[in-house]
Structure formats: C-alpha cells, structure tokens
Amino acid sequence: MIAEVYIDIPANPVNKPFDYRVPEPYRDLLEPGMRVTVPFGRTRRLGFVTALKESSEFTRLKSIDAIEDHLPVLTTELLELGRWLADTTVCATVAAYQAMLPAVLKADYKKVVKVEDPKQLKKQHPNLAGLFESKGQLLWAELVKNDVNLLTSINHALRKGSLSIHQLVRNQATAKHVAVVSASVSAERMKLEYSQLSDRAKRQKEALYYFIHRSDSATFHPTMQALTNEGLSRDAILKLAEKELLRIDQVEQFRNPYKRAIEHTEPLKLTDEQANALAPILQSMDKNEHRVFLCHGVTGSGKTEIYLQSIQHVLERKQQAIVLVPEISLTPQMVVRFKGRFGDHVAVMHSGLSRGEKYDEWRKIREEKVQVVVGARSAIFAPFNNLGLIIIDEEHESSYKQEDMPRYHARDIAIHRAQDHQCPVVLGSATPSLESFARARKQVYTLLSLKQRVNHRPLPSVHIVDLREEMRQGNHSVFSKELLEKIKDRLQKKEQTVLFLNRRGYATFVMCRSCGTVVECPHCDISLTYHRAQHLLKCHYCGYEQAVSDTCPTCGSDAMRFFGTGTQKVEAELSRLIPEARVIRMDVDTTRKKGSHERLLRQFGEEKADILLGTQMIAKGLDFPKVTLVGVLAADSLLHLADFRASEKTFQLVTQVAGRAGRHDLPGEVVIQSYSPDHYAVLDAARHDYESFYNQEMALRRLGSYPPFYYLVLICLTHPEPAKVAEAAERIALILKKHLSDSSQIYGPVVPAVAKIKDRYRYQCMVKYKREPALLPVLHRIMQHFQEGGKNGLQVSIDLNPVALM
Numbered sequence: 001m002i003a004e005v006y007i008d009i010p011a012n013p014v015n016k017p018f019d020y021r022v023p024e025p026y027r028d029l030l031e032p033g034m035r036v037t038v039p040f041g042r043t044r045r046l047g048f049v050t051a052l053k054e055s056s057e058f059t060r061l062k063s064i065d066a067i068e069d070h071l072p073v074l075t076t077e078l079l080e081l082g083r084w085l086a087d088t089t090v091c092a093t094v095a096a097y098q099a100m101l102p103a104v105l106k107a108d109y110k111k112v113v114k115v116e117d118p119k120q121l122k123k124q125h126p127n128l129a130g131l132f133e134s135k136g137q138l139l140w141a142e143l144v145k146n147d148v149n150l151l152t153s154i155n156h157a158l159r160k161g162s163l164s165i166h167q168l169v170r171n172q173a174t175a176k177h178v179a180v181v182s183a184s185v186s187a188e189r190m191k192l193e194y195s196q197l198s199d200r201a202k203r204q205k206e207a208l209y210y211f212i213h214r215s216d217s218a219t220f221h222p223t224m225q226a227l228t229n230e231g232l233s234r235d236a237i238l239k240l241a242e243k244e245l246l247r248i249d250q251v252e253q254f255r256n257p258y259k260r261a262i263e264h265t266e267p268l269k270l271t272d273e274q275a276n277a278l279a280p281i282l283q284s285m286d287k288n289e290h291r292v293f294l295c296h297g298v299t300g301s302g303k304t305e306i307y308l309q310s311i312q313h314v315l316e317r318k319q320q321a322i323v324l325v326p327e328i329s330l331t332p333q334m335v336v337r338f339k340g341r342f343g344d345h346v347a348v349m350h351s352g353l354s355r356g357e358k359y360d361e362w363r364k365i366r367e368e369k370v371q372v373v374v375g376a377r378s379a380i381f382a383p384f385n386n387l388g389l390i391i392i393d394e395e396h397e398s399s400y401k402q403e404d405m406p407r408y409h410a411r412d413i414a415i416h417r418a419q420d421h422q423c424p425v426v427l428g429s430a431t432p433s434l435e436s437f438a439r440a441r442k443q444v445y446t447l448l449s450l451k452q453r454v455n456h457r458p459l460p461s462v463h464i465v466d467l468r469e470e471m472r473q474g475n476h477s478v479f480s481k482e483l484l485e486k487i488k489d490r491l492q493k494k495e496q497t498v499l500f501l502n503r504r505g506y507a508t509f510v511m512c513r514s515c516g517t518v519v520e521c522p523h524c525d526i527s528l529t530y531h532r533a534q535h536l537l538k539c540h541y542c543g544y545e546q547a548v549s550d551t552c553p554t555c556g557s558d559a560m561r562f563f564g565t566g567t568q569k570v571e572a573e574l575s576r577l578i579p580e581a582r583v584i585r586m587d588v589d590t591t592r593k594k595g596s597h598e599r600l601l602r603q604f605g606e607e608k609a610d611i612l613l614g615t616q617m618i619a620k621g622l623d624f625p626k627v628t629l630v631g632v633l634a635a636d637s638l639l640h641l642a643d644f645r646a647s648e649k650t651f652q653l654v655t656q657v658a659g660r661a662g663r664h665d666l667p668g669e670v671v672i673q674s675y676s677p678d679h680y681a682v683l684d685a686a687r688h689d690y691e692s693f694y695n696q697e698m699a700l701r702r703l704g705s706y707p708p709f710y711y712l713v714l715i716c717l718t719h720p721e722p723a724k725v726a727e728a729a730e731r732i733a734l735i736l737k738k739h740l741s742d743s744s745q746i747y748g749p750v751v752p753a754v755a756k757i758k759d760r761y762r763y764q765c766m767v768k769y770k771r772e773p774a775l776l777p778v779l780h781r782i783m784q785h786f787q788e789g790g791k792n793g794l795q796v797s798i799d800l801n802p803v804a805l806m
C-alpha cells in the first residue's frame with residue numbers, strides 16, 4: 001500500500017504529494033486526512049496523507065515512520081476543499097491544509113496517550129496494560145516507537161475508550177484539570193464521624209457539616225475552588241479526604257471561555273418582515289437546495305433573530321451550522337445571544353482564545369459534541385460532516401479576507417462548502433458589499449430585505465456638522481459646539497453617549513512646523529506613530545521605535561509638534577471640557593489584556609460610565625438601551641485613503657456607528673462631524689440611503705473599471721535592492737502581457753503608496769479582468785518560477801480579489 005503525502009513545508013516550491021510505502025501494521029489504521037511523520041531529505045517531517053493507492057510509478061520508496069492521528073484531522077470534504085483553495089488562491093496545498101486546522105495540530109506538538117479504563121485495558125490488551133503499569137500516560141511517539149505492532153491494539157483500545165489521546169500544548173497542560181470534591185461515604189456515616197471529631201478540629205467539622213446538610217449530598221460535586229470561596233478550609237478538606245470521608249478527583253475540563261451563567265432565551269415572535277425573510281431560507285433547507293441569500297436589513301431590523309431561528313431548524317433536521325461574525329464584533333454580547341438560545345450546542349472560536357482553548361473548541365466540533373460554531377474567519381473550516389446552513393454576518397467586512405497565504409475570502413469558502421453540502425448560505429448586512437448587492441440585483445443571490453427596525457422604532461436622526469466651518473469660527477477642539485451641547489444634555493438626562501474615532505494612540509505623527517519634516521521609520525516608507533504611554537515613536541509595520549526629540553532632524557528648529565487626534569487625546573479633552581463625565585475608553589491599548597474588552601462593555605452596560613469612547617471595535621454589534629447619542633468625531637478619516645473602496649468603507653462605518661443609537665425605547669440621535677460634509681458617502685449614510693449610495697458608487701466603479709465590474713489581481717514583489725525588484729516586476733508584467741487575452745488590462749509595474757517595508761523595496765503589478773481562463777495557470781507558473789528564485793531574496797505574493805491596494 002502506498003500513501004500520497006503532502007509535506008509540511010508551506011514554501012515548498014514542489015507543490016505536489018510524495019509517495020511513501022505504508023508498513024504492514026499501519027495498513028488497517030491509516031486513512032486519508034491523517035497526519036504522518038515521514039523521512040524527508042535528511043530530516044523527518046510532518047505530512048498530510050491525501051490518498052492511498054496500490055502502486056506507485058516510483059521505485060525505491062521510503063516508508064512512513066509513524067501515524068500521528070487516530071481520527072483523520074481533515075475530512076474528505078476538507079481535503080478536496082484544500083486542493084481547490086490552493087488552486088484558486090495560488091498557494092501551496094499544504095498551506096491550505098494548515099489554515100484549516102488549529103495551531104496545535106500544525107506544528108510538531110507532542111501527544112500523550114492516557115489510560116481511561118484500566119480494568120478494560122488489562123482484560124483486552126494485557127501487553128499494553130503492562131506498558132502503562134504505574135504510569136497514567138505515555139508519550140505517543142515513545143509508545144509506537146517500541147513496537148509498531150502495538151498500534152493495532154492501541155487503536156482498538158482508543159476506539160473502545162479504554163485509552164484516550166491528547167495533544168500536549170506547549171507551556172500548558174493539554175486540558176485543564178480541576179479538583180472536584182465529593183462525599184465518599186453516606187450522610188449517616190458523615191454524621192457519625194462528625195460527632196466523633198474533637199472540637200479542636202473546628203475547620204474539619206465545618207467542612208463535613210457543609211456536606212452533611214445537603215439533601216443532594218450524594219450527587220453534590222463542587223470544585224475545591226467553589227468550597228474555598230465559601231470560606232471552607234482547603235487543608236481541612238484535604239485532611240477529610242485522607243480519612244476517606246471526602247474524595248478529591250482531578251476532572252478534565254473543557255476550558256470554557258464564557259464561564260458566566262447565560263440565561264436561556266426562547267424564540268421571539270417574528271415581525272412580518274422577519275417571517276418573510278426566514279421562510280425562503282427554511283424552504284431551501286427542506287429542499288436540500290444550495291442558494292445564497294443576501295439579507296439586507298437596516299441596523300436593528302432583527303437579523304440576528306432570523307439567524308437564530310434558521311439555526312433552530314438546522315438542529316431539528318439534525319444538521320450543523322456555521323456562523324461567521326467579524327473578529328471585532330465577536331463581542332460577548334453576540335456570543336451570549338447564541339449560547340443563550342442553543343447553550344452547549346455552541347462552540348465559539350476567536351483569536352482571544354488560547355491555543356489550548358481553540359483546540360478544545362475544534363475537538364468539540366470534530367467529535368460532533370456541538371452542532372453550531374460561532375466564530376471569526378477561520379471557523380469557516382469547521383470540520384462538520386453534515387452542514388445545513390452557513391451564515392456570514394456583516395458580510396461586507398474586510399476581515400473575512402485573509403491577508404496571508406492562503407489569501408482566501410471566507411465568503412467564497414462558504415459558498416463552495418454549501419454547494420458540496422447542498423445547503424443555503426445567508427449573507428447579512430445593513431451595508432452589503434457592492435459585490436454582493438450587485439449579485440443580488442442580477443438574481444445570482446436572493447435578496448431578503450428588512451427595511452424597518454423591530455417594533456418600528458425610528459432610525460436615529462442624523463446631523464452633519466461641517467468641521468471646516470467650526471475651524472473658521474475659531475473652534476479648534478475635536479468637539480463641535482453642537483456635539484458638545486448634546487453630550488452635556490445626555491449627561492443631565494442620565495442617558496449614555498457613544499463617541500467613535502477611527503484612530504488610536506495619542507497623536508498619529510510628529511511634524512516640524514517650520515520645515516514640514518515628518519519623522520519616518522528608517523526601514524519603512526511610513527511615518528512613525530507617537531505612543532503616549534511609553535513616550536515613544538513607533539513604526540506600525542516593523543515595530544521599530546525611537547525616543548521623541550523636540551528638535552527637528554532636518555532643520556534643527558524646536559518646532560516639532562504632534563498632529564492628528566487619537567482616543568487618548570480625545571479622552572484628555574473630554575475631561576477638560578466636561579470634567580464630571582465618566583468615560584470608558586476602548587481601543588487596542590485598553591483592551592490588550594484578555595477579558596478587558598468584555599469587562600469594559602459590561603461596565604458601560606451597567607451604566608458605570610456616561611460615555612463610551614472608542615475605535616472600530618465599538619462600531620458594531622453593541623446594543624445598549626440607554627445610548628441615545630452617537631458622535632462620529634471625524635467621519636472622513638477613511639475617505640482619503642488611496643483605495644478605490646475608501647468611499648464604501650466610509651459609508652459602511654458611518655452607517656454602522658449611527659446604528660448604535662436609539663435601538664430601544666429611547667429615540668436616538670447621531671452627530672457626524674466631517675471635513676467633507678458634501679461627500680455622497682457621508683450624506684447617504686446620514687440619510688440611511690443604501691440604494692442611493694450604491695447607485696452613485698457603482699457609476700464610479702464602472703468608470704474606473706473596478707470591482708464588481710472587473711476582477712482584480714494584485715502581484716506584489718519585494719527585495720532588499722530596488723534594482724532587483726524592478727527588474728523582476730518588469731519580467732512578470734511581460735509574462736502577463738504575453739499570456740493574457742486582450743480583454744484584460746495589465747497595470748504596472750508601479751511603486752505602491754508604501755514603497756519600502758522592513759528594508760525591502762516593493763513593486764506591484766495589477767490585472768483587471770472579466771473572464772480570463774489563462775489566468776490561474778499563468779499565476780501558478782509565475783509563483784513557482786519566482787519562488788524558486790526566492791533563494792536570491794525575492795518575495796512574490798499574489799492576491800486575487802484584494803481588499804486593500806496598499
């Protein structure tokens with residue numbers, strides 16, 4: 001038997017599987033999708049088995065050293081998906097496989113085998129039981145090294161549950177263990193012992209008393225932590241355990257990142273709009289039909305309730321669902337809504353989890369212990385076998401596109417998987433991407449519209465303030481008179497305000513007022529950012545930092561000043577203007593610590609502050625009844641990016657932020673401050689008019705031959721020497737011109753807006769095309785050819801449908 005194995009080297013220019021012989025004892029055990037260790041060159045590497053076959057065209061094959069899994073980590077569907085992903089995003093197949101798995105399964109983490117049921121093991125596999133004698137666990141590698149013939153027994157024992165296998169996460173135990181205390185004798189016996197304990201053993205009596213006087217003492221298993229929290233003595237409990245009155249067990253616990261008890265919720269009675277949107281989704285499920293729905297609903301129209309009730313239907317059909325939410329709106333509030341409805345059926349995956357926690361959640365999915373996963377981008381690879389629905393909330397979000405290899409868009413993966421499983425996809429947004437809305441208009445997607453907020457609450461009224469006018473009137477504050485007055489008014493009424501600023505840090509850059517010099521990173525072509533806490537200038541690309549100096553490096557004057565506005569500066573100004581206001585600031589700096597995001601939001605929800613001031617991360621998903629005012633401090637800070645999506649992003653952001661106001665009984669109001677108050681992106685967002693924005697923006701996209709009228713490919717090259725990178729870029733442009741049809745437009749090579757990063761010079765080529773069958777083959781050839789040349793320092797990246805052109 002021969003196995004095809006993709007070796008775990010993502011940059012491997014040879015993007016194909018290698019044949020290995022499967023040793024006799026492994027034949028019954030090995031399945032495609034398992035990881036193996038194989039000899040490769042002079043080393044041993046991890047690899048993925050993608051297929052098994054009878055013969056190979058090669059002679060003198062090497063043999064597989066060891067099998068690393070007892071269950072395939074990649075299902076048949078995911079193996080195929082990986083090949084497709086590698087092809088359509090132009091990356092190595094193994095890079096695609098790695099992207100689908102939690103980190104602990106990618107690298108060479110060790111595994112241990114544990115005894116779960118010693119009696120059964122001894123009966124069925126005495127030889128194994130002998131090895132484990134006196135040891136609860138053994139390293140997998142050592143266990144199989146001893147004797148490959150043991151594998152059959154091990155595998156059998158694993159399937160019967162007398163052994164179990166665990167991934168050892170570096171610096172961390174695999175699974176968390178907690179001490180659980182229970183009574184090991186009857187209540188009668190405890191009473192007897194109690195009466196015989198001397199009065200000096202006061203703490204022991206206390207602990208025993210605690211167990212005696214519980215009617216459920218037989219099933220009562222509190223954790224040690226819970227008992228000591230109650231004021232009982234740990235030592236006393238240990239002594240009672242020694243006397244075998246109590247027993248202490250180390251119980252393996254799935255780490256649960258959401259420990260707070262979550263209240264169960266029932267389905268709400270749907271509004272007519274909601275019911276009309278839900279019906280076709282359920283219908284498509286019942287027909288086992290693949291369709292893509294675009295659910296375009298204004299903020300507060302109750303999209304989430306539609307998601308919840310469609311998932312309900314998935315569970316009734318004994319199927320599984322994936323829900324994608326952007327990382328930054330994967331707030332505790334959002335998670336609570338899903339856990340509240342479906343409880344333990346839900347796994348949650350986001351970047352805030354530790355590696356071990358992520359692995360636990362993944363394992364719950366793989367072992368079918370949950371039916372729903374709510375997660376950020378990579379949750380789209382959840383190894384479910386019977387998908388009934390995929391939901392992508394806020395489908396316009398750019399974070400659904402991965403910026404490293406494989407450069408995939410979660411929406412594309414969702415549609416590909418849903419086709420395989422013959423199930424619907426629901427894309428939801430108040431501000432759909434132009435791409436998706438255009439497809440809905442062409443009836444490629446089915447449009448579901450929700451034009452009203454639930455209970456017909458009005459959308460907030462929006463005022464636009466012209467910041468240029470404020471300047472002319474001598475107001476240099478970041479707050480216009482109007483906004484300031486409205487904040488004060490809310491303070492008096494004991495209502496809350498959300499202030500949004502699309503920046504972070506105290507001031508963005510340092511400039512010399514006399515000669516205009518901006519302090520830049522010596523390694524990258526970008527200005528340094530001032531960080532107030534450490535009083536340092538930092539580069540956001542490479543991490544370079546330097547001290548702040550008052551004198552200009554160019555002209556020597558002492559007129560160096562901070563420019564730009566950040567959350568810290570706004571906070572300082574707020575406390576100057578309205579000293580009595582209680583402010584919570586949320587930005588990358590205040591939410592760095594695990595759990596701080598949740599804590600700050602909870603405090604705001606408990607009305608421990610009047611104002612929530614923050615960056616992007618407060619733009620979405622928040623739903624607080626007392627918020628009646630939302631201020632956007634500088635609506636156009638995104639508008640001037642050198643990117644064809646700048647207007648779209650501005651429109652989306654302003655709409656989202658405005659949607660945070662007046663979601664409940666109190667009516668909401670929004671103040672948008674802007675330097676370009678006449679721009680259609682700002683005006684249409686203020687009027688809540690998506691279609692008007694869509695029509696204007698589409699006209700401009702058509703003129704510029706941009707998506708959704710054309711597809712884009714961006715090829716980016718970097719090299720330490722400018723001449724080398726320019727030459728390679730020229731060659732690539734020529735190859736493209738030679739092989740692509742005349743209907744495609746080839747731009748470049750050009751130097752992008754940021755010309756140098758980490759001492760590497762950058763060049764770009766761009767292709768705009770509508771239909772181009774030759775494209776993927778040419779891109780693969782370019783990648784292979786220039787990556788092999790990678791030894792001379794050239795790096796090539798190819799990005800199909802890029803979300804940013806920087």
Ligand code: ADP
Pocket residue numbers: 268269270271274297298299300301302303304305454623663
């Ligand atoms: P969206 O996701 O479209 O912005 P949400 O799903 O957050 O809107 O709904 C807004 C609010 O309306 C939430 O507080 C939600 O609980 C409530 N809601 C949704 N549907 C209903 C309904 N059918 N009846 C009553 N309240 C509802």
Ligand code: ZN
Pocket residue numbers: 521522523524539540541542543544758
């Ligand atoms: Zn730098």
Ligand code: ZN
Pocket residue numbers: 512513514515516517552553554555556557
């Ligand atoms: Zn100067």
